[in-house]
Amino acid sequence: MLWLLIHSVSAQRPTQGGMFSFDDEDLIETLDAENVRVHYSLSGPNQVLLEDQDQNGIPDYPELVALTALEVLEFYALEGFKPPVTEAQMGLLELGGSEAFDFYLVDFGGSADGQFGIDACDQSQCSGFMVIENDFEGYGYGSIEEATRVLVSHELFHAVQAAYRIELSSWLSEGTAVWAEHIFDSELWDFYGLCGFYLEDPTRSLDRPPVGMVSGFSYGTALFFDFIALQLGTEFWVEYFDLLAFDPQALELDLLEELLMTYETSLSILWPIFSQWNLASGYRSGLIESYPYADFLAEVPAEEQASVDENIHKTHRFFPLSSVYFFIEHAGGTLNFVIYDDLQQFASNESVRLSLMSISDEGASIIAPVNQVIDAWELSDDQYKQWELPAGGYWLVGSHPYRADESTKVEFCFGATCDLNDDNKVSSPSKSEKKGGCSTVNPGNNSVLMLFCAVFAVLHRRRFYSRML
Missing domain, CATH: 1.10.390 (Neutral Protease; domain 2)
Structure with a gap:
């Protein structure tokens, strides 16, 4: 309409x-x-x-x-x-x-x-x-x-x-x-x-x-x-x-x-929940707490996804008051999350929040309903996290629940074979990629713009x- x-x-x-x-x-x-x-x-x-x-x-x-x-x-x-x-x-x-x-x-x-x-x-x-x-x-x-x-x-x-x-x-x-x-x-x-x-x-x-x-x-x-x-x-x-x-x-x-x-x-308490609810929408709704109308909504996109035996290894910028979603198909056994940056730079009261969520479909479908929050933590908590998990699909949910003038850049690896001592580091982003979030202009009362x-x-x-x- x-x-x-x-x-x-x-x-x-x-x-x-x-x-x-x-x-x-x-x-x-x-x-x-x-x-x-x-x-x-x-x-x-x-x-x-x-x-x-x-x-x-x-x-x-x-x-x-x-x-x-x-x-x-x-x-x-x-x-x-x-x-x-x-x-x-x-x-x-x-x-x-x-x-x-x-x-x-x-x-x-x-x-x-x-x-x-x-x-x-x-x-x-x-x-x-x-x-x-x-x-x-x-x-x-x-x-x-x-x-x-x-x-x-x-x-x-x-x-x-x-x-x-x-x-x-x-x-x-x-x-x-x-x-x-x-x-x-x-x-x-x-x-x-x-x-x-x-x-x-x-x-x-x-x-x-x-x-x-x-x-x-x-x-x-x-x-x-x-x-x-x-x-x-x-x-x-x-x-x-x-x-x-x-x-x-x-x-x-x-x-x-x-x-x-x-x-x-506070936003630091509510925003990570908001990020999780937004994942449990559309086809992914129905098994965990979310909006009463979650099945009427669209699904959030995966920023990156990896198949069995692949890792997600990248540098990502977490922008203030935003969320990001990474999906991985896991063969079963150990699943790792590794940060390659010095944790001291995140040691403030305004750290990125992360959560690991599982899906109901053993076939690891990216549109399968989300069924559990397995873990939740702050970026500054641990350099290395490890879980023993059955085969299936898993979501890494990142949320930046704070206002800030700049984004938070993190190099990380999420997958079965991620290693804290990995020598294959992601190269630093270019200067143009280091800019913070977008800004907007005031439309004022311009009738053409209207x-x-x-x-x-x-x-x-x-x-x-x-x-x-």
Whole structure:
């Protein structure tokens, strides 16, 4: 199916012109439902679906948008989140002709399916409006109801975010908006598909999405936000957003770590579990603790795999707040893990965490369910580890559960014949390979960039839903 524009964009309302707007030929009507107003066209280029099953003289689709918006707003309020900021709070006139939150149903022409537009901001909050596709013809959603629930829940959460801070990093903004879709309606497939963008790139730092346009990775970080909610409760994120508003200058990850401490936990405790849960997803799920929907998710890729009688011997960079997975087929007997670096360089309180996990299939299939955590340790604990294990497949899971300015480079060997005194060391990486994690640029309010993001989103949803249907 389709997608959403980026989290927020300063834009003209469709009645004022701009990128997505009504036409002079449109016959515009409004529908009021409590604190929501829907603007739609009965004829013209932006005409909505005119089906009227209840024969009350109002097309069903604008009614569906209004009722869904009321349901979403009530749900977020019950969860403890702030409501969207009103025009009156920003000192604006009634830009949509009333005090209600405005929805505009216009034709995106397949380039996007919705966006939260910003009218004005003060030093801490923004108010705005919603623009949503007028008929979803040619889009890949299973139904108009599904499309509406995805779009309204996602984009309204961007309006909620704007009640706490003017701007958020894309991984936080889009990740929590996709997560909000999921907690509103866990039957929406959008969440599960988008999480695949994170799972396919686990070696990337959580807070370092690809440079440039907002990518699928930022949307896929929703998996992390739901993992924390499953561990600590949805109220954790309500408290987190309160902290964002209380200290608008504080770094997002600083506040996250601060709040985790009040829950008597930390990223260093939770991240290795997150890494293990992500391995036990898709075909590999079902035998050990993981997400209640783990079988709906994609599988993480193996960074490297080795057949029987082969070792995995390499130099790897562990990036902060990332995970990596190595798979080996073992003939049975001794299995070794050796570090060829001086352990003193890892002797800090921020060491990489490792775990050894087994699979259920004696045939050592890389997609077999994971069934046990055999061992877990810190990189700085042992130069050499050894296990006596039956034949089968085994995963070495590495996670860097700390924030850091640089990655941690480790030369290691994982296999049956690894030797602490191995002379076949891996050569040092080139200077270009020694750089730390990726960085991202602030997309700001560039409307062209917003359109590119929208196109990416649309294309993704089409691919994903065609796969699911």
